[in-house]
Amino acid sequence: MIVVLVFFAIVFPSPGAAYIRFGAAMLFLIWLLERGTIHLRPMIEATTDGPPREHVGWVATSRFGHRRLERRAVEAIERGDPASEPRGLRLVEL
Numbered sequence: 778m779i780v781v782l783v784f785f786a787i788v789f790p791s792p793g794a795a796y797i798r799f800g801a802a803m804l805f806l807i808w809l810l811e812r813g814t815i816h817l818r819p820m821i822e823a824t825t826d827g828p829p830r831e832h833v834g835w836v837a838t839s840r841f842g843h844r845r846l847e848r849r850a851v852e853a854i855e856r857g858d859p860a861s862e863p864r865g866l867r868l869v870e871l
Contacts (some may be wrong), residue, residue, distance in 0.1 A: 819843050821850045821866065825859055833859045834870030 787798070822834040833854075837846050842865065849863035862868045 821847060824853055825854060831859055835866035836869050838865055838867055
């Protein structure tokens with residue numbers, strides 16, 4: 778729907794088309810920022826000695842508190858439960 782509105786705003790310029798272009802540009806910038814900040818979240822990966830040897834990976838649900846999140850991941854592995862999801866982390870690899 779937005780693509781159609783932007784298309785008509787570019788092809789058929791009118792006084793109201795500037796508002797459509799501005800709104801579409803703002804939505805695009807917000808989307809771009811959101812997609813970019815996903816890559817700023819830390820990824821914590823670990824391989825247990827085993828047996829059996831396991832490789833696990835967690836991604837943080839927030840961008841802050843990396844050391845605390847690493848400690849929680851280490852505690853989960855030491856408990857013998859690397860497949861758990863400690864608070865603030867989401868399991869992405871097993």
